[in-house]
Amino acid sequence: MITTDKLTKKFGDFTAVDNLDLSVKEGEILCLLGANGAGKSTTINMLLGFIKPTSGTAKINGLDVIKNNLKTKESITYIPENLMLYPSLTALENLDYFAGIAGKELSPQMLTDFLKEAGLQEEAFQKRISTFSKGMRQKVGIALALAKDTKVLLLDEPTSGLDPKASNEFGALLQKLKKKGVAILMATHDLFRAKEVATHIGIMKDGKLRQQFVAENISLSELETAYLDTMNYKEALS
Amino acid sequence: MITKTFYKESKELWRDGRVRITFTIVVLLLGIAVWISARQYQNINEQHQIAQKAEREVWDNQGEKNPHSAAHYGTYAFKPKYPLSLVDQGVDKYVGTSIFLEAHKRNEAQFSAAADQTGLSRFGDLTPDFILLFIIPLLIILLGYNSFTKEREMGTLTLLKSQGIVPWKWALGKWTALFFPVLVITTLLFLITGIVLSNLKDFGVFHWGSLFSLFLVYIGYYIIFINIVLFISLKASKSGIALVLSLSVWILACLAAPKAASNIAETKYPYPTRQEFASNVLKDKQNGLDGHNPWSKESKMLEQEVLAEYGVDSIHKLPFNFDAYRMQKGEEHEAEIYFKHYNYLKEQYSKQSNLYQSLAIVSPYLPTRFLSMAIARTDYTAHWDFSDAAEDYRIATQKFLNTNFAENSSYGEWGYKADADFWEKLPDFDYTPPELNAILSTNASSLYILGAWIAISFGLFLITTKTI
Numbered sequence: 029m030i031t032t033d034k035l036t037k038k039f040g041d042f043t044a045v046d047n048l049d050l051s052v053k054e055g056e057i058l059c060l061l062g063a064n065g066a067g068k069s070t071t072i073n074m075l076l077g078f079i080k081p082t083s084g085t086a087k088i089n090g091l092d093v094i095k096n097n098l099k100t101k102e103s104i105t106y107i108p109e110n111l112m113l114y115p116s117l118t119a120l121e122n123l124d125y126f127a128g129i130a131g132k133e134l135s136p137q138m139l140t141d142f143l144k145e146a147g148l149q150e151e152a153f154q155k156r157i158s159t160f161s162k163g164m165r166q167k168v169g170i171a172l173a174l175a176k177d178t179k180v181l182l183l184d185e186p187t188s189g190l191d192p193k194a195s196n197e198f199g200a201l202l203q204k205l206k207k208k209g210v211a212i213l214m215a216t217h218d219l220f221r222a223k224e225v226a227t228h229i230g231i232m233k234d235g236k237l238r239q240q241f242v243a244e245n246i247s248l249s250e251l252e253t254a255y256l257d258t259m260n261y262k263e264a265l266s
Numbered sequence: 267m268i269t270k271t272f273y274k275e276s277k278e279l280w281r282d283g284r285v286r287i288t289f290t291i292v293v294l295l296l297g298i299a300v301w302i303s304a305r306q307y308q309n310i311n312e313q314h315q316i317a318q319k320a321e322r323e324v325w326d327n328q329g330e331k332n333p334h335s336a337a338h339y340g341t342y343a344f345k346p347k348y349p350l351s352l353v354d355q356g357v358d359k360y361v362g363t364s365i366f367l368e369a370h371k372r373n374e375a376q377f378s379a380a381a382d383q384t385g386l387s388r389f390g391d392l393t394p395d396f397i398l399l400f401i402i403p404l405l406i407i408l409l410g411y412n413s414f415t416k417e418r419e420m421g422t423l424t425l426l427k428s429q430g431i432v433p434w435k436w437a438l439g440k441w442t443a444l445f446f447p448v449l450v451i452t453t454l455l456f457l458i459t460g461i462v463l464s465n466l467k468d469f470g471v472f473h474w475g476s477l478f479s480l481f482l483v484y485i486g487y488y489i490i491f492i493n494i495v496l497f498i499s500l501k502a503s504k505s506g507i508a509l510v511l512s513l514s515v516w517i518l519a520c521l522a523a524p525k526a527a528s529n530i531a532e533t534k535y536p537y538p539t540r541q542e543f544a545s546n547v548l549k550d551k552q553n554g555l556d557g558h559n560p561w562s563k564e565s566k567m568l569e570q571e572v573l574a575e576y577g578v579d580s581i582h583k584l585p586f587n588f589d590a591y592r593m594q595k596g597e598e599h600e601a602e603i604y605f606k607h608y609n610y611l612k613e614q615y616s617k618q619s620n621l622y623q624s625l626a627i628v629s630p631y632l633p634t635r636f637l638s639m640a641i642a643r644t645d646y647t648a649h650w651d652f653s654d655a656a657e658d659y660r661i662a663t664q665k666f667l668n669t670n671f672a673e674n675s676s677y678g679e680w681g682y683k684a685d686a687d688f689w690e691k692l693p694d695f696d697y698t699p700p701e702l703n704a705i706l707s708t709n710a711s712s713l714y715i716l717g718a719w720i721a722i723s724f725g726l727f728l729i730t731t732k733t734i
């Protein structure tokens with residue numbers, strides 16, 4: 029599971045994340061909504077240990093990500109907005125390499141099974157990544173999460189730039205992972221996708237978590253209103 | 267992680283068309299260079315054998331002749347062609363292939379390959395050492411300049427870091443992937459060379475040990491380049507910058523530093539000009555005993571000394587021909603003069619060489635080149651060794667001839683002629699070049715510097731991986 033306790037990151041005078049308290053349990057999907065610069069990606073980068081917090085703590089499965097960086101990464105899979113893989117390697121080779129890096133030695137059959145489970149078409153398995161669309165690459169990322177038997181999935185704008193079909197397929201894959209008990213934290217601008225896949229939704233602004241909802245207790249229109257209110261977009265529009 | 271990354275990198279490198287083409291070109295060039303060199307050296311060696319045999323036959327068949335006339339007639343000492351000169355021809359091309367041995371005079375080696383070539387030779391030859399010293403480091407740059415920068419540029423580094431890579435293990439995987447093709451090419455070259463050399467007839471004594479030492483020196487050289495190129499790739503923000511920086515290092519290390527070192531060494535410890543050298547020798551000769559001049563002050567002193575030693579009052583009463591005796595003493599005096607002046611040249615060369623070697627700390631090319639030429643027996647030290655051996659043989663020959671003259675004739679008997687079969691009694695010029703152990707011991711400083719380059723560059727590379 030993912031927990032942050034008064035997590036703060038300052039870049040000089042600018043506070044990117046401000047006393048953030050989060051908790052994502054097994055089988056939960058928390059979607060963080062917010063404008064650019066709200067602090068969503070910085071939060072994810074701190075959970076990955078890429079950035080050291082100024083204060084507060086970030087924990088994965090109860091382990092501090094800074095003190096136990098390598099250990100926590102064993103259970104994390106990270107899919108950024110643009111998942112970049114090795115273009116001259118095939119999907120199978122990429123999966124084999126990244127899983128291997130994470131300490132998972134898998135047979136070709138298992139690798140194939142994970143790619144299938146991630147929804148990638150079989151004829152693409154042996155094709156080089158340079159021929160893949162963004163949606164196909166994201167599926168390889170999900171296959172990696174499956175191959176790693178990941179416990180925590182961190183997603184940074186994963187559906188941005190995907191066509192509706194690919195975005196829908198990606199949402200379905202997240203549901204599958206949720207059922208497997210994976211704790212998922214997704215930063216997104218996509219309210220519709222957030223409402224569709226999330227168990228919990230948070231709205232961030234200026235590094236703070238301004239509002240948090242249980243997804244099933246709020247309609248899409250209410251979410252939209254809450255989001256616009258939080259961002260002060262309504263006043264700006266009027 | 268190391269193995270996984272090694273396989274992944276190797277696949278990527280092999281699938282990159284640019285790399286395949288470069289690799290093929292280098293292997294082709296190496297093949298052509300070895301083939302050209304093997305043919306060239308086989309031809310030269312055959313010519314040497316023919317010339318050596320012919321010259322000895324001429325010497326042996328002089329017929330009845332005065333020994334001192336034979337001394338002036340002279341003969342040649344032929345420099346053997348060493349098997350590993352096929353890999354590194356060093357200074358062989360410029361220093362001459364044979365030395366004319368005659369009375370009263372130490373000659374320099376002549377008939378160098380460079381002297382027989384046209385101005386086109388300024389473009390250089392396609393030889394294995396050119397490929398080994400210049401082209402393979404370029405190949406390393408082409409294969410490795412973007413090894414780390416591409417990960418940043420493609421965005422794969424983020425995913426890798428999120429997977430929990432151990433930086434030094436990951437970097438070592440990349441290191442081995444870059445080292446492997448270089449190892450394959452170098453092994454291939456040395457294996458082919460070894461097979462070619464061990465199958466060439468009359469090509470001198472070939473030792474696999476020397477070839478293996480040479481192989482290790484070059485592998486060390488490439489390890490240094492791999493370390494430097496990967497270090498730059500780690501530090502550079504973009505592939506283009508990494509390429510420019512790596513090429514700059516290559517230019518500095520392989521082109522600029524050797525030339526600058528050469529200029530500095532020659533300026534600090536200059537050689538005398540040929541005229542100066544000849545004039546200094548002549549001056550010393552004029553101040554000593556001239557074997558041909560019985561009336562000089564020095565000759566008269568020698569005469570008095572010999573008469574006193576043998577307790578006689580006339581040189582006619584000596585048990586040998588005093589003319590020949592004086593001739594021999596004159597030879598010994600001249601040999602000392604040559605020894606003194608050549609020794610000065612050797613000292614200057616040694617100082618130049620030491621300065622050159624101390625500059626090896628700025629370029630791994632320098633210790634590698636020194637060791638390569640030394641192990642191939644094509645450096646100046648090997649040439650000096652041959653030249654000294656030829657001079658020893660010249661002195662021994664003069665003594666052999668003068669002794670015959672002195673013991674078989676009497677004073678003033680210039681018409682004396684040695685028997686026709688006498689010339690065959692002169693032993694052949696039998697030169698053995700220094701052994702590998704002696705060469706390595708002489709070049710220990712280059713070995714240490716090369717070792718330091720390997721250790722420091724690798725340490726720097728590994729430390730820098732912490733910044734990933």
